Amino acid sequence: MSKSQIFKFSATIGAAALALSIGGTAVASDKAWGIDQGIWGIGKGITEEAIKPWDISIFFDGTNLPEGSGDMARGEEIYHAQCAMCHGDFGEGARGYPRLLGDSIERFVEAAKAGEDTLGIRGLNNLWGHAPTLLDMIYRQMPMFAPQSLSWDDAYAVTCYVLYLTDIVTDWDFVCSQDNLAEIKMPGRDHYYTDPRPDHEMNRCMKDCHDGNLEVVGAAVTGVAVGQVERRDRN
Numbered sequence: 343m344s345k346s347q348i349f350k351f352s353a354t355i356g357a358a359a360l361a362l363s364i365g366g367t368a369v370a371s372d373k374a375w376g377i378d379q380g381i382w383g384i385g386k387g388i389t390e391e392a393i394k395p396w397d398i399s400i401f402f403d404g405t406n407l408p409e410g411s412g413d414m415a416r417g418e419e420i421y422h423a424q425c426a427m428c429h430g431d432f433g434e435g436a437r438g439y440p441r442l443l444g445d446s447i448e449r450f451v452e453a454a455k456a457g458e459d460t461l462g463i464r465g466l467n468n469l470w471g472h473a474p475t476l477l478d479m480i481y482r483q484m485p486m487f488a489p490q491s492l493s494w495d496d497a498y499a500v501t502c503y504v505l506y507l508t509d510i511v512t513d514w515d516f517v518c519s520q521d522n523l524a525e526i527k528m529p530g531r532d533h534y535y536t537d538p539r540p541d542h543e544m545n546r547c548m549k550d551c552h553d554g555n556l557e558v559v560g561a562a563v564t565g566v567a568v569g570q571v572e573r574r575d576r577n
Protein backbone atom coordinates (compact mmCIF):
# COMPACT_ATOMS: atom_id res chain seq x y z
CA MET A 343 0.00 0.00 0.00
CA SER A 344 1.23 3.46 -0.82
CA LYS A 345 0.98 6.19 1.78
CA SER A 346 -2.10 7.70 0.17
CA GLN A 347 -3.77 4.30 -0.13
CA ILE A 348 -3.18 3.68 3.57
CA PHE A 349 -4.68 7.06 4.36
CA LYS A 350 -7.78 6.33 2.26
CA PHE A 351 -8.11 2.89 3.81
CA SER A 352 -7.98 4.13 7.38
CA ALA A 353 -10.29 7.04 6.58
CA THR A 354 -12.86 4.54 5.28
CA ILE A 355 -12.62 2.44 8.43
CA GLY A 356 -12.94 5.57 10.53
CA ALA A 357 -16.04 6.73 8.67
CA ALA A 358 -17.62 3.29 8.95
CA ALA A 359 -16.94 3.19 12.70
CA LEU A 360 -18.40 6.66 13.13
CA ALA A 361 -21.49 5.71 11.12
CA LEU A 362 -21.93 2.62 13.28
CA SER A 363 -21.67 4.54 16.49
CA ILE A 364 -24.13 7.22 15.32
CA GLY A 365 -26.51 4.51 14.16
CA GLY A 366 -26.24 2.80 17.54
CA THR A 367 -26.94 5.99 19.42
CA ALA A 368 -29.96 6.75 17.23
CA VAL A 369 -31.64 3.47 18.05
CA ALA A 370 -31.00 3.78 21.76
CA SER A 371 -32.10 7.43 21.85
CA ASP A 372 -35.33 6.92 19.95
CA LYS A 373 -36.30 4.25 22.43
CA ALA A 374 -35.26 6.28 25.42
CA TRP A 375 -36.80 9.60 24.46
CA GLY A 376 -39.71 8.66 22.26
CA ILE A 377 -40.37 10.33 18.90
CA ASP A 378 -41.83 13.51 20.41
CA GLN A 379 -38.49 14.48 21.84
CA GLY A 380 -36.67 14.46 18.52
CA ILE A 381 -33.68 12.44 17.55
CA TRP A 382 -30.45 12.37 19.54
CA GLY A 383 -31.95 14.96 21.82
CA ILE A 384 -31.81 17.59 19.09
CA GLY A 385 -34.95 19.42 17.98
CA LYS A 386 -38.48 18.28 18.49
CA GLY A 387 -40.49 15.44 16.97
CA ILE A 388 -43.03 16.51 14.38
CA THR A 389 -46.67 16.11 15.32
CA GLU A 390 -49.52 14.85 13.12
CA GLU A 391 -51.01 18.32 13.50
CA ALA A 392 -47.93 19.94 11.95
CA ILE A 393 -47.80 17.45 9.07
CA LYS A 394 -51.46 17.96 8.14
CA PRO A 395 -51.18 21.22 6.14
CA TRP A 396 -48.39 19.66 4.03
CA ASP A 397 -50.16 16.38 3.40
CA ILE A 398 -52.40 17.71 0.62
CA SER A 399 -51.32 15.77 -2.45
CA ILE A 400 -54.28 14.45 -4.39
CA PHE A 401 -53.50 11.68 -6.84
CA PHE A 402 -54.81 11.32 -10.37
CA ASP A 403 -57.12 8.44 -9.46
CA GLY A 404 -58.79 10.41 -6.67
CA THR A 405 -56.72 9.03 -3.80
CA ASN A 406 -56.57 11.58 -0.99
CA LEU A 407 -59.45 13.72 -2.28
CA PRO A 408 -60.51 15.81 0.71
CA GLU A 409 -64.08 16.09 1.94
CA GLY A 410 -66.00 18.86 0.25
CA SER A 411 -68.16 19.95 -2.65
CA GLY A 412 -69.00 23.04 -4.66
CA ASP A 413 -71.48 24.07 -7.33
CA MET A 414 -71.19 26.11 -10.52
CA ALA A 415 -72.79 29.28 -9.15
CA ARG A 416 -70.28 29.53 -6.30
CA GLY A 417 -67.47 28.62 -8.69
CA GLU A 418 -68.47 31.35 -11.11
CA GLU A 419 -68.50 33.92 -8.31
CA ILE A 420 -64.98 32.95 -7.21
CA TYR A 421 -63.72 32.75 -10.77
CA HIS A 422 -64.81 36.28 -11.63
CA ALA A 423 -63.45 37.74 -8.40
CA GLN A 424 -60.13 35.88 -8.22
CA CYS A 425 -59.23 34.22 -11.51
CA ALA A 426 -60.67 36.01 -14.53
CA MET A 427 -58.22 38.93 -14.37
CA CYS A 428 -55.47 36.50 -15.37
CA HIS A 429 -57.24 33.67 -17.15
CA GLY A 430 -59.89 35.74 -18.96
CA ASP A 431 -63.68 35.86 -18.56
CA PHE A 432 -64.03 32.81 -20.78
CA GLY A 433 -60.78 31.05 -19.94
CA GLU A 434 -59.12 32.55 -22.99
CA GLY A 435 -56.19 33.95 -21.00
CA ALA A 436 -55.53 37.62 -20.20
CA ARG A 437 -52.47 39.86 -19.95
CA GLY A 438 -50.16 37.11 -21.08
CA TYR A 439 -51.34 34.63 -18.44
CA PRO A 440 -52.23 31.09 -19.51
CA ARG A 441 -55.41 30.08 -21.28
CA LEU A 442 -57.54 27.51 -19.52
CA LEU A 443 -59.54 26.81 -22.67
CA GLY A 444 -57.06 25.47 -25.17
CA ASP A 445 -57.43 24.27 -28.73
CA SER A 446 -59.24 20.98 -29.34
CA ILE A 447 -57.48 17.79 -28.28
CA GLU A 448 -57.24 16.71 -31.93
CA ARG A 449 -55.48 19.93 -32.92
CA PHE A 450 -53.23 19.72 -29.87
CA VAL A 451 -52.12 16.15 -30.57
CA GLU A 452 -51.52 17.00 -34.21
CA ALA A 453 -49.36 19.99 -33.25
CA ALA A 454 -47.42 17.99 -30.64
CA LYS A 455 -46.73 15.21 -33.12
CA ALA A 456 -45.56 17.72 -35.70
CA GLY A 457 -43.11 19.07 -33.13
CA GLU A 458 -44.79 22.49 -32.98
CA ASP A 459 -44.62 24.58 -29.84
CA THR A 460 -47.84 23.72 -28.00
CA LEU A 461 -47.51 26.22 -25.17
CA GLY A 462 -49.92 28.74 -26.70
CA ILE A 463 -52.64 26.22 -27.49
CA ARG A 464 -52.64 24.07 -24.38
CA GLY A 465 -55.47 24.13 -21.88
CA LEU A 466 -57.46 22.00 -19.50
CA ASN A 467 -59.39 20.51 -22.41
CA ASN A 468 -56.33 19.03 -24.03
CA LEU A 469 -53.26 18.65 -21.84
CA TRP A 470 -54.84 18.03 -18.46
CA GLY A 471 -55.37 14.32 -17.78
CA HIS A 472 -57.34 14.07 -14.56
CA ALA A 473 -59.77 16.27 -12.63
CA PRO A 474 -58.43 15.34 -9.15
CA THR A 475 -54.97 16.72 -10.00
CA LEU A 476 -56.67 19.86 -11.29
CA LEU A 477 -58.27 20.36 -7.88
CA ASP A 478 -54.88 19.73 -6.27
CA MET A 479 -53.20 22.30 -8.48
CA ILE A 480 -55.89 24.95 -8.00
CA TYR A 481 -55.97 24.52 -4.23
CA ARG A 482 -52.18 24.41 -3.93
CA GLN A 483 -51.26 27.21 -6.32
CA MET A 484 -54.18 29.46 -7.22
CA PRO A 485 -55.10 32.28 -7.17
CA MET A 486 -51.52 33.10 -7.91
CA PHE A 487 -51.46 36.08 -5.54
CA ALA A 488 -52.78 34.04 -2.60
CA PRO A 489 -52.09 30.30 -2.93
CA GLN A 490 -53.92 28.00 -0.52
CA SER A 491 -56.35 30.72 0.50
CA LEU A 492 -59.42 28.88 -0.87
CA SER A 493 -61.37 26.53 1.37
CA TRP A 494 -61.72 23.01 0.03
CA ASP A 495 -65.40 23.66 -0.78
CA ASP A 496 -64.44 26.76 -2.77
CA ALA A 497 -61.65 24.86 -4.50
CA TYR A 498 -64.20 22.20 -5.57
CA ALA A 499 -66.56 24.95 -6.76
CA VAL A 500 -64.03 26.82 -8.87
CA THR A 501 -62.59 23.57 -10.23
CA CYS A 502 -66.11 22.64 -11.29
CA TYR A 503 -66.59 26.02 -12.93
CA VAL A 504 -63.34 25.89 -14.93
CA LEU A 505 -64.36 22.41 -16.12
CA TYR A 506 -67.60 24.01 -17.31
CA LEU A 507 -65.78 26.92 -18.90
CA THR A 508 -63.60 24.53 -20.86
CA ASP A 509 -66.56 22.42 -22.04
CA ILE A 510 -65.49 19.34 -20.11
CA VAL A 511 -68.54 19.35 -17.84
CA THR A 512 -71.55 20.64 -19.77
CA ASP A 513 -74.27 20.35 -17.11
CA TRP A 514 -74.64 23.59 -15.10
CA ASP A 515 -76.37 21.65 -12.31
CA PHE A 516 -73.46 19.29 -11.78
CA VAL A 517 -71.99 19.63 -8.27
CA CYS A 518 -68.34 18.60 -7.96
CA SER A 519 -67.42 16.65 -4.85
CA GLN A 520 -64.99 14.08 -3.51
CA ASP A 521 -67.45 11.39 -4.70
CA ASN A 522 -67.47 12.26 -8.39
CA LEU A 523 -64.36 14.24 -9.31
CA ALA A 524 -62.32 11.17 -10.25
CA GLU A 525 -65.09 10.03 -12.61
CA ILE A 526 -65.02 13.10 -14.82
CA LYS A 527 -63.37 12.08 -18.05
CA MET A 528 -60.88 14.68 -19.21
CA PRO A 529 -60.35 14.82 -22.99
CA GLY A 530 -56.62 14.21 -22.53
CA ARG A 531 -56.95 11.25 -20.18
CA ASP A 532 -56.19 8.50 -22.67
CA HIS A 533 -52.93 10.17 -23.59
CA TYR A 534 -51.58 9.61 -20.12
CA TYR A 535 -49.96 6.42 -18.99
CA THR A 536 -48.35 5.36 -15.76
CA ASP A 537 -44.62 5.77 -15.89
CA PRO A 538 -43.21 2.29 -15.44
CA ARG A 539 -39.91 3.42 -13.93
CA PRO A 540 -37.76 2.16 -12.27
CA ASP A 541 -37.12 0.38 -15.53
CA HIS A 542 -34.02 -1.54 -14.64
CA GLU A 543 -33.39 -4.15 -12.01
CA MET A 544 -30.29 -2.90 -10.28
CA ASN A 545 -28.41 -6.13 -10.94
CA ARG A 546 -24.74 -5.65 -10.26
CA CYS A 547 -22.75 -5.75 -13.42
CA MET A 548 -19.48 -7.65 -13.03
CA LYS A 549 -18.06 -7.57 -16.54
CA ASP A 550 -18.46 -5.79 -19.90
CA CYS A 551 -20.46 -3.12 -18.21
CA HIS A 552 -21.47 0.22 -19.53
CA ASP A 553 -18.39 2.42 -19.35
CA GLY A 554 -19.57 5.81 -20.61
CA ASN A 555 -21.17 8.64 -18.77
CA LEU A 556 -24.86 9.11 -19.40
CA GLU A 557 -25.74 12.42 -20.90
CA VAL A 558 -29.12 14.08 -21.11
CA VAL A 559 -29.32 15.23 -24.69
CA GLY A 560 -32.55 17.14 -24.57
CA ALA A 561 -36.17 17.16 -23.56
CA ALA A 562 -38.61 16.29 -26.30
CA VAL A 563 -42.33 16.59 -26.75
CA THR A 564 -43.50 13.25 -28.09
CA GLY A 565 -47.22 12.84 -28.60
CA VAL A 566 -48.39 14.73 -25.57
CA ALA A 567 -45.80 13.32 -23.17
CA VAL A 568 -44.00 16.51 -22.28
CA GLY A 569 -40.50 16.56 -20.90
CA GLN A 570 -39.38 13.14 -21.99
CA VAL A 571 -35.65 12.78 -21.66
CA GLU A 572 -33.50 10.90 -24.12
CA ARG A 573 -30.25 9.41 -22.99
CA ARG A 574 -27.24 8.63 -25.02
CA ASP A 575 -23.85 7.22 -24.16
CA ARG A 576 -21.13 9.82 -24.33
CA ASN A 577 -18.68 7.50 -26.06
Ligand code: HEC
Pocket residue numbers: 420421424425426427428429439440441442464465466469476479480484485486487500501504
Ligand atom coordinates in the same frame (compact mmCIF):
# COMPACT_ATOMS: atom_id res chain seq x y z
C1 HEC B 1 -52.16 36.81 -10.99
C2 HEC B 1 -52.55 35.94 -12.08
C3 HEC B 1 -53.33 34.70 -11.77
C4 HEC B 1 -54.50 34.57 -11.06
C5 HEC B 1 -55.27 35.65 -10.34
C6 HEC B 1 -54.87 33.18 -11.16
N1 HEC B 1 -53.97 32.49 -11.90
FE1 HEC B 1 -54.09 30.56 -12.45
N2 HEC B 1 -52.29 30.67 -13.36
C7 HEC B 1 -51.51 31.80 -13.40
C8 HEC B 1 -50.20 31.45 -13.95
C9 HEC B 1 -49.02 32.37 -14.15
C10 HEC B 1 -50.26 30.06 -14.22
C11 HEC B 1 -49.13 29.16 -14.74
C12 HEC B 1 -48.45 28.66 -13.51
C13 HEC B 1 -47.62 27.46 -13.73
O1 HEC B 1 -47.56 26.92 -14.83
O2 HEC B 1 -47.05 27.00 -12.71
C14 HEC B 1 -51.58 29.62 -13.87
C15 HEC B 1 -52.04 28.34 -14.05
C16 HEC B 1 -53.31 27.91 -13.76
C17 HEC B 1 -53.86 26.63 -14.11
C18 HEC B 1 -53.12 25.54 -14.88
C19 HEC B 1 -53.26 25.82 -16.36
C20 HEC B 1 -52.52 24.81 -17.21
O3 HEC B 1 -52.99 24.50 -18.30
O4 HEC B 1 -51.46 24.33 -16.79
C21 HEC B 1 -55.13 26.58 -13.63
C22 HEC B 1 -56.10 25.44 -13.76
C23 HEC B 1 -55.38 27.83 -12.97
N3 HEC B 1 -54.26 28.63 -13.07
C24 HEC B 1 -56.56 28.16 -12.35
C25 HEC B 1 -56.76 29.34 -11.64
C26 HEC B 1 -57.91 29.60 -10.83
C27 HEC B 1 -59.07 28.65 -10.64
C28 HEC B 1 -57.74 30.85 -10.30
C29 HEC B 1 -58.63 31.57 -9.35
C30 HEC B 1 -58.96 30.91 -8.10
C31 HEC B 1 -56.48 31.38 -10.82
N4 HEC B 1 -55.92 30.42 -11.61
C32 HEC B 1 -56.01 32.66 -10.57
C33 HEC B 1 -51.88 33.07 -13.03
C34 HEC B 1 -53.00 33.37 -12.29
